Amino acid sequence: MNIRPSAAIRQNYNEIADLCRKTAAPIFLTKNGGGNLVDMDIETDNRREKMLKLREELLAVEEDRIAGRGGCTLDELDAYLDNVIAEV
Structure with missing residues (x-):
């Protein structure tokens, strides 16, 4: 399971996007230590x-x-x- 702080998507969008494509798995984004969003590639x-x-x-x-x-x-x-x- 891949968990990152929500700031990571603003600071490292390309890295997060590449990770989504390479792993074909969702990345869970947290805000203030709690679950907030799930990011995954379109495929x-x-x-x-x-x-x-x-x-x-x-x-x-x-x-x-x-x-x-x-x-x-x-x-x-x-x-x-x-x-x-x-x-x-």
């Missing part, structure tokens, strides 16, 4: 958003399955997952 954020969307969709499908509502064939599922993985 990492896009990847996280896609993964969250996929998890939501999988949860909805699982809820439908448990409730006995419609589903899809294995071939349909395989094609869908191939498309989702290709996007990530």
Whole structure:
């Protein structure tokens, strides 16, 4: 976990930006010793958003399955997952 004071982003923007890209991990910025902001590069954020969307969709499908509502064939599922993985 990378933690920096919030002043670091003003004083060392390029260093923080490079660190975000190199680690593909968020950097947590503090203010007065407490958590304040999270900074990450756009690629990492896009990847996280896609993964969250996929998890939501999988949860909805699982809820439908448990409730006995419609589903899809294995071939349909395989094609869908191939498309989702290709996007990530």
